[in-house]
Amino acid sequence: MANKKVSPAALPSYMVAAPKKVRSPRSPKKLNVVEQVREAIKPKHRLASLLAFLLGSIVPVAIFLVKEEVKPGVALYEQLASYLVAGGLCFSAITVYSWGRQAFRMSLKAVGFCLLIEGCMVCSQNWWLSFVALMYLVCINGIGTAVNLTLKADAVSR
Numbered sequence: 264m265a266n267k268k269v270s271p272a273a274l275p276s277y278m279v280a281a282p283k284k285v286r287s288p289r290s291p292k293k294l295n296v297v298e299q300v301r302e303a304i305k306p307k308h309r310l311a312s313l314l315a316f317l318l319g320s321i322v323p324v325a326i327f328l329v330k331e332e333v334k335p336g337v338a339l340y341e342q343l344a345s346y347l348v349a350g351g352l353c354f355s356a357i358t359v360y361s362w363g364r365q366a367f368r369m370s371l372k373a374v375g376f377c378l379l380i381e382g383c384m385v386c387s388q389n390w391w392l393s394f395v396a397l398m399y400l401v402c403i404n405g406i407g408t409a410v411n412l413t414l415k416a417d418a419v420s421r
Contacts, residue, residue, distance in 0.1 A: 323404055326355070352385070
């Protein structure tokens with residue numbers, strides 16, 4: 264039997280290769296925590312990651328410092344510092360919860376982790392525990408912001 268070339272139109276659909284899909288950039292929600300860190304430290308993302316890390320990590324540092332301004336004897340609604348701390352905790356909690364959910368694969372554990380780490384930073388009387396929680400939050404928020412910005416920059420440049 265001679266080798267004849269057959270046009271793809273003459274073949275049944277299951278025998279014709281599907282056209283290759285153009286790969287779109289992955290969203291941070293589809294990357295696990297390790298992939299997010301790898302994405303942030305790629306050479307083409309290092310400058311953007313550094314700037315984004317600084318942007319994301321300033322929030323936990325500000326909370327850590329401003330929480331000292333909240334006075335125990337005065338109503339919280341009368342203190343500007345309490346609003347700043349609450350706003351910072353809301354900002355940080357979203358990222359910490361999403362990372363905790365990916366790491367622990369359970370929403371309830373993620374909520375518990377988020378409350379514990381944020382609460383230890385704000386409420387702990389042990390300086391070292393508060394400082395360790397601060398370092399965790401600086402890393403989580405900094406890398407989370409870096410990944411968000413670098414992936415969005417990739418999507419815009421394509």
